[in-house]
Amino acid sequence: MVVSDRFIVVGGGIAGLAAASALAEHGDVRLIERLPAAGGTWEFDHPVVERLVVECRRRDVRLECGDTALRWVDHRLLVIGPGRREWVDADRLVFAGGTRPATPAELPVLGCRTAGLFVGTVAHHLLEGRVDLGRRIALCGTGYWADLVLKDVPAGTHVTLVGDCSTPRPPRGVSIDLWRGHRPVEVIGRDRVESLVTEVAGQRATLPCDAVVLAGDLRPLRNVDGAIVDAPDVTYVQPTAATLTAQAVEDHARKAVSALMAKEAR
């Protein structure tokens, strides 16, 4: 078996930085991050991010921020950026591209794909653009995306949190109630969402609402052609638990690299 000693890590969040640092003990490492600074959803000045960036630099990891990885084929990664289009050779791709909320089809949530049904990522962008999603929103899920959506909900909106939610602090003028333990099952409505059917302990309940946001049940985000599905020369470092501390993400990445190197050593 060929032992890898040239690695490319895609994703400069905590998982990618920790993986790159750990891989640097075993070979040459380049880290590609599409945004102009490392940190990902944790942001560049998070203490763990700052520590890992220093650690990566000390271990000669090449941090290439501001460039986008597009395609992985024949042990080469196509990277583009401002003034750059390059095929980078490597033995192994380590993909740490983060997570996204599950779509209605993935959960699955039954019913028509009617107006007022949003995945958390879309809801977040619409709210940032000051687009009202509805007056009575059912926000399903907990964690990063649910928090992002909730913080931008405008005053005068009522939000029902559905699922394993903690007790959040809503924005001023936003009222909330909790449907703990419920999971979304079906969206009712023809032209627009009218209600959400949920299930808890085998019992169904109907929640009247005019918008449903699916922000939980995280799935690994895969956006590099050739590394969308599991491949023998790709390792994925994408923890999907809804609420993970920075330290837990770092530990997950280091364990994934240890497991990879142990497997190659066999």
Add this chain to the structure above:
Amino acid sequence: MIINSPVGRFPFQANSIGVRDGRVRLEGAMGTWPTSVEVQVSELPRVIGRLLPLGAIAKAAGAAAVVAIVARRRRRHA
């Protein structure tokens, strides 16, 4: 400096500032991306006006009026 945008929150390292063609130009880097900010001189009063609270503007205008009156009287008595 820090730049907040819908794409994210990034560090901005300012490297130089100057005036060219009636514009204040701040050059630097947002993370790894070369970045510049240009402000037209005509935009400055509006921007600065937004920075100052209304009371401060009223006080500044009042102070300017007092200074103008005093200066006028001094010129008359000179």
